[in-house]
Amino acid sequence: MIHSAPSVSLPIHKYHGLGNDFVLLDNRQQPELLITPQQVIQICDRRFGVGADGVIFLLPSQSGSDFTMRIINSDGSEPEMCGNGIRCLAQFLGDLGVKSSTYRIHTLAGEMVLQVAEEGRITVDMGVPHLLAAEIPTTLATSSDKVIEQPLWVAGQTWSVTCVSMGNPHCVTFLPEIASLDLAAIGPQFEHHPVFPKRTNTEFVKVVSRNHLQMRVWERGAGATLACGTGACAVLVAAVLTQQAERQAVVELPGGSLRIEWNPENEHVFMTGPAQHVFSGVYDLV
Numbered sequence: 001m002i003h004s005a006p007s008v009s010l011p012i013h014k015y016h017g018l019g020n021d022f023v024l025l026d027n028r029q030q031p032e033l034l035i036t037p038q039q040v041i042q043i044c045d046r047r048f049g050v051g052a053d054g055v056i057f058l059l060p061s062q063s064g065s066d067f068t069m070r071i072i073n074s075d076g077s078e079p080e081m082c083g084n085g086i087r088c089l090a091q092f093l094g095d096l097g098v099k100s101s102t103y104r105i106h107t108l109a110g111e112m113v114l115q116v117a118e119e120g121r122i123t124v125d126m127g128v129p130h131l132l133a134a135e136i137p138t139t140l141a142t143s144s145d146k147v148i149e150q151p152l153w154v155a156g157q158t159w160s161v162t163c164v165s166m167g168n169p170h171c172v173t174f175l176p177e178i179a180s181l182d183l184a185a186i187g188p189q190f191e192h193h194p195v196f197p198k199r200t201n202t203e204f205v206k207v208v209s210r211n212h213l214q215m216r217v218w219e220r221g222a223g224a225t226l227a228c229g230t231g232a233c234a235v236l237v238a239a240v241l242t243q244q245a246e247r248q249a250v251v252e253l254p255g256g257s258l259r260i261e262w263n264p265e266n267e268h269v270f271m272t273g274p275a276q277h278v279f280s281g282v283y284d285l286v
Helices: 037-044 083-095 183-191 229-241
Strands: 008-017 020-026 054-059 067-073 102-107 110-116 122-125 150-154 157-165 169-174 201-209 212-219 223-225 248-253 256-262 269-273 276-285
Touching: 008 083, 020 083, 037 054, 037 067, 037 276, 054 083, 067 083, 083 102, 083 110, 083 122, 083 229, 083 269, 083 276, 150 183, 157 229, 169 229, 183 201, 183 212, 183 223, 201 229, 212 229, 229 248, 229 256, 229 269
Parallel strands: 020 054, 067 102, 169 201, 212 248
Antiparallel strands: 008 020, 008 276, 054 067, 102 110, 110 122, 122 269, 150 157, 157 169, 201 212, 212 223, 248 256, 256 269
């Protein structure tokens, strides 16, 4: 007789921010993650699991914050931050009964302050962007220099790229058209390019106007996604650095739009957008 492995019933909650979707776990009872990265891969599988771009863990407070967020990507890697994911976390907290107009969330990229509006839109203070090559990190320039419109050879051609860290690395390139790009072919070559020692997220951007940017994204560890919050922030910063946009603009992604502002007074970047609960249930984790 063949005995199947015992399963563990795991309460799960699925959310999305502009189609960037996540499974959220209430991990407040312990500082250790409830499941392993390999189990995250299982849950995120869109054929054999729940399907998600990553799993977000709501953890106890740390360093004086209200709570801690960690995220494991669908490939099992751990990014420093996720803009759409942290908005989902704020909505999750409200749905758990921990309602507040302001949350202070500790992440691997530092503390993030979230403001929840009555109409359900959430504004995240994403902090000051990091622009020096060593901070991103990348070897496209000397460690103390910015990486603005630098040439990069990828997929048989030279791209002009501007690099920004929003606590995680981003490589931004501006193009006259982005709809026909084969992200599945090009994206991994950017992500794993040797000039990015920690890999990179890559944003392909069309400037519609100085207050309207369109982007497609290849996310480090998740692939082509419908939205990327930190990516939208990096895109606005890169557009300002290359004198193609104002400091406040709508960034249009395949899953919807975010309002991004790079405040000239304190240099913080603010991201505003929605988050939505999809379903809650129990997943039998083998």
